[in-house]
Amino acid sequence: MAEVEISFDVSRIDFDKTSDVIKASYWGEGRTDDIHRRAFANSLCVGAFVDDEQVGFARVVSDFACFAYVADVIVWPERRGLGIGKKLIRALLDHPELATVTGFSLRTSDAHSLYEQFGFVTSTDGMYMRLARQPAAREQT
Template sequence: MAEVDISFDRNRLDFKATSEIIKASYWGSRRSDDVHRRAFDNSLCAAAFLGDEQVGFARVVTDYACFAYLCDVIVWPEHRGAGIGKKLISALLDHPELATVGGWTLRTADAHSLYAAFGFEASADGKTMHLKRNG
């Protein structure tokens, strides 16, 4: 497999493909393109590429100081199982503007082991996971 490139450049993002795949997910099925446009515009977005082809996406809603909410982590179906989701998560956790953020949160119904590998721990509701880092 070619090397995966993680980009934070919003100009490279294939908005239509990203919006469509999230709308096809269990968590994004009630969202519209307009909702995604506003959400992406107000988040730190990361996209995964193989060459010029986008194959994954994730974003963080954050104040860049105290909290970060990791969401919309998704890999295109034909590229799942190749570690692309892990690379997206790592790139966001390691982003220099998020280095001092101590409180990270996410919600998942089915990917607990993926996030646990990064130190996230499940909360009592069974879906929300938290990560407390240096702060």
């Protein structure tokens, strides 16, 4: 396989392909392109590329000081198992704008072993709380 290039240049992100791949995932079901546009615009996004073709994506929602939430880490199905997800996570954790962040969090139902390699642990400390709710209807503008 050719070298994997990691880039934070959002102009290189293939929005349509990224949105489609996420919508096909177990966590992206029910999302729309509009939701992804707003989510990506309010996140630090990173893409993985092989020969200038995008093959993966991830993003972080953060205050860029103390807290960061890792989201939408995804590798295109035909490129999985090649270490691309690891490169995306490493790039996010090493990003200079996140250097002072001490609290990273995420949710996963199937990739625990990936994140454990970077020091993530399943929260059982009795402090982590979560509110899950249905999204409010939004008027189209």
